[in-house]
Amino acid sequence: MPRSTPAPAVHDDLVLDPRDVQFDWSALPLHWIPDEPVATHVINVLHLLLPEGERWFVEVFKQALPMITDDRLREEVLGFIGQEAIHAEAHQEVLDHLLGQGLDPRPYVRQVSWLFRRVLGERPGLTAAQRRESVIERVAFVAAIEHFTAFLGNWALNSPGLDRAQADPTMLDLLRWHGAEEVEHRSVAFDLLVHLDPGYLRRVRGMLVSGPMLVHLWVRGARFMLAADPVLDGRIRPTWRDAHLNARRGLLPDLRLLARSAVRYFRPGYHPTQEGSSSQALGYLATSPAARAAAAR
Structure with missing residues (x-):
């Protein structure tokens, strides 16, 4: 049976900095790609x-x-936690702005919350061994x-x-700042999974569960946003x-490129450093208006 290859020694100087960015949404139009409501709302599913x-x-x-x-x-995981917490709040602010524009995202968000908290959340009453297994299985979902x-x-x-x-x-700055940090820390979840379980089967299972789930959620989200758009x-x-x-x-x-990328994840020798460019990501973070303002505070 194939096994995941150990993470290469490419993170010796990786320091994940949680950049406390702020965005002003007061002037954001409902269709922030002009005359493109479909593309706007497909991305708004984020x-x-x-x-x-x-x-x-x-x-x-x-x-x-x-x-x-x-x-x-451990230090990389702590940096990852800091960055992800800020990502969540940045996107939450957009949801609050949409509500003020007459588009109520709360019905769909409640469904997403139920999925992550009830279906994928921590289950009570587990033994120590079962709890460890549950955590590793969910790490596999996160890695995918x-x-x-x-x-x-x-x-x-x-x-x-x-x-x-x-x-x-x-x-655009929100999407590219967030995107750059996703590329910057793209290996952390995978490396954590390999650290906790170097086997191949759990990695595959994580993708087989997470991939279809994401597609389903995204299609439903796009339909919801277009139906809820007051314009x-x-x-x-x-x-x-x-x-x-x-x-x-x-x-x-x-x-098509997304599907090919998903297939690459199943390669026994796959590692996330094969996707994207850290130097490009860091280059954008050095010029992002929000990230520069955060660094100056």
């Missing part, structure tokens, strides 16, 4: 999923901390999801179509053809 999802990441990794025996990895967030982060850093479409600059009044429904056409224009990620 704001629906990430606050609850990343808070769940933080809880899972806090539960995993006592199991870590490598000091360097982080593969997708790194893919999306890499796309956001390389998406000139959004600039050509004159997307709102504050939202559209339910006149537009998302289609796979819309997704393909918007991807060709650079407004959305290419689903």
Whole structure:
């Protein structure tokens, strides 16, 4: 049976800095990609999923901390926890802004919250061995999801179509700041999984559960956002053809490339350092208006 290869020694100088960014959403239009409500709301699904999802990441990794025996990895996990907590709050602010514009995201968010807290949350009454197994299994889910967030982060850093479409600059900075940090810490969840369980089967199981779940949630989220949009009044429904056409224009990620990326995760020798560019991510973080303002405070 194939086994995961040990994490390469590429993180010796990795220091994950939780950048306490702030964004001003007062001028954000409802359709922040002008005249592109479908692309706007497909990306807006991030704001629906990430606050609850990343808070769940933080809880899972806090539960995993006592199991870590490598000091360097522990420091990376602590940095990861700090970054993810800030990500959750940044996207929560967008949800609050949408509510003020007449688009109520709360019905869908309640469903997402139920999934992460009740279905994927910590279960009471477990023995110590069962609890450890539960934590490692959820780390595997996080590692698989982080593969997708790194893919999306890499796309956001390389998406000139959004600039050509004159997307709102504050939202672009949020997406690219967050995307850059996802690329920056793309290996942490995977390395933690390998540290706790170097076997191949759990990694595969994590992707087989998380991949279809994310696709389902994203499709439902896009449908919800378009139906709840007070301007559209339910006149537009998302289609796979819309997704393909918007991807060709650079407004959305290419689903074919996303599928190929998911397949790479199943390679026995896979490691997240094979995805994206740390230097590009750090380069953007050095120029991001929000990250620069956070560093100056």
